[in-house]
Amino acid sequence: MRKGGEAAMTDSVAAILVAAGRGERAGFSAEGPKQYRTIGERAVLAHTLGVFRSHPRISDIVVVIHADDGQLCENALGPLAERVHLVTGGAERQNSVRCGLEFLADLAQAPRSVLIHDAVRPFVDHATIDRVIDAATTHGGAIPAVPIADTIKRAAEDRTIAATVPRAGLFGAQTPQGFRFAAIRAAHEDAARSGRSDFTDDASIAEWAGTKVVLVEGAAGNVKLTTREDVAAAHERLKRRVPMIDVRTGNGYDVHRLVEGDHVTLCGVKIPHDRRLDGHSDADVGLHALTDALLATCGAGDIGDHFPPSDPQWRGAASHIFVEKAVAIVTAKGGRIMNADVSLICEAPKIAPHREAMRQAIAGITGLSLDRVSVKATTNEAIGFVGRREGIAAIATVSVVYGEIA
Template sequence: MCEDPSQQGEVAVTSSAAAIIVAAGRGERAGQSAEGPKQYRNIGGIPVLRRTIEQFLAHSGIDRVAVVVHPDDRALLSAALGNRLSQVMVVEGGPTRQSSVRRGLEALASAPEPQTVLIHDGVRPFVDAALIDRTLAAVGATTGVIPAIAVADTLKRGAADGIIEATIDRRSLFAAQTPQAFPFAAIRAAHAAAAGEAREFTDDASIAEWAGMSVRLVEGSADNVKLTTARDIALADERLKGTHRMIDVRTGNGYDVHRLTQGDHVTLCGVSIPHDGGLDGHSDADVGLHALTDALLATCGAGDIGDHFPPSDPQWRGAASHIFVEKAVAIVRGKGGRIMNADISLICEAPKIAPHREAMRQAIAAMTGLDLDRVSVKATTNEAIGFVGRREGIAAIATASVAYGETA
């Protein structure tokens, strides 16, 4: 039976967690495709690997994500991840999965070394936040954890001539999944030791077991399938693009305002504009992108910009606000959302927005993955009324529409 970590005596490791996404395989069983190996093929219009990585980028418990890829796949990775590429550590894989994981572990060993590492197959794109939560919660200081599903089918052991030799008792049998999670130093040492063995281990838990580490089971997910064959990929694509679905379309609104102070430019919707003042804020004070971030988060009840990027945190001082939008996009996609459009209204007496509108639209399209005709930027004055009218500040209102999930 899968264990409940709350019933364990060992204190769970809950901080400083990194993820390794293993994606260096060739995927021969999936057949040949112009899109490349199976991890780069599209399901629901998005590459498998991107869908997988975004689940971990969106998770608040994951500090860093390393993706291990075949040395020949750099261009495929760049095309698949787009603007997400800068958010991951790229590691060149080895000739086997085991050696690829070991290289990922060595890459993550640079300071600060994480306490916990999750190791996940790049072709399991349907991993969700709840499964990651369960896995993280169960890791102990000396104990690893894997999600697993109890075997439901009757199992037979056959002889070479095709005759059944025995029926296997399935009551204590489980099918292992990923992400598999471990205390980082212990699994790194285990992998280093296993590299000298003649045998090839089938997963990271088997290496941990061989090294003497306890590994416990937690409940896996039936949806967390590994895409192995061409049929698996076709079924996943059909699942995401199914014609008999009801779309849950949600609209979120965001509002932001910043005070004008001394300066020589303002940043609005990702574009720096010369001005006789500057906007005062902990980051670059881009009111347009701040409002858009809140609008996106509102569509899935994920709080607001201050929850994810608190102004009291010095790491966001002077930060470019596209970081906030891209994080909100990852959270939306991690919850199964597809952004449909973004609309921003800037409220200011100056500067003139019209000369910069197209550059703003293009910047927002790049951050959100939207086509340009799904991005709108408008501007209006406040007719010399109020703080905006007195040129004391600039405000923005944003609206975002997102389609979530499906029901048969």
């Protein structure tokens, strides 16, 4: 139960980045918390957030910070701070996670699953995240882990060896740790009511509450930055990596048949014609293809997922609405649209007289300058359904930059 009632659930996956620690255990207090230390020209937290923001299966991201770190966090994240949920945490990690879970519960639609990740693990990769999401969805809980390679010794109080611990079956736990949202939230609430604050990770809370938690393959590079040496090593590691710009190309295709009418709408421009395009909306094939191309750059499905033709509210709707929604989704994922190219395939009407108006319409919807928008047209040489003037088709291609990846 959420505060004040039942939370609506979606099939989405949210992430909580735990960044409220002080770093005092490792002697960072004089230099500031380690999640804000610079490695590879960006704060540790910014590197970690970048991995999760670029993952196509993750929707809401909550960054839990210390009450004193608001300005530090904004400085570290820059414009990205406005694209995540910043939540104040508690005195202990366990309390901070619970604050993040409570925030997600109070959203209009709570996620189905949640990933909980240490903000000071900046080298987690998408493959590890995928394994955790898949296993948590199937089993209820999952964590990445790596087999213990070193010989383990148990020490006595005087630091002499008391025993050698067999390492068979021993694993080192990593994050993100993934769970069905309702179950891990209930487990944290039960732990708080029971006065338990001694759990070392979220999996141990889930185990205590009776949730099945499975191990998935972790990654040796997914290290937690704990000491000054760790931070220095991370900085050197990033210096050796050549950063790449995360540029993604999306492609979209649409076709609508022609029926009796008096105009067609193409790329946002109404053109007099002896026929019209048949469709649930205004059947603007150019903007429909452009919508799909934009959604493709961040794995956000297609136009039918967001605007199903079975929904009467879209009957006769202007297709610029669809493109605007796709632009909002891309922007929320951290994307910056770089260009848009639409090719219209039809025998008639003539596109050339209307090309500039179409370019201007697309530029206005996407926020692009005119020189980054292209509209082209070709016939089908009287071949096929287009050649027989039974329909009009469109192909759209866009490029979107989602930031820098290492």
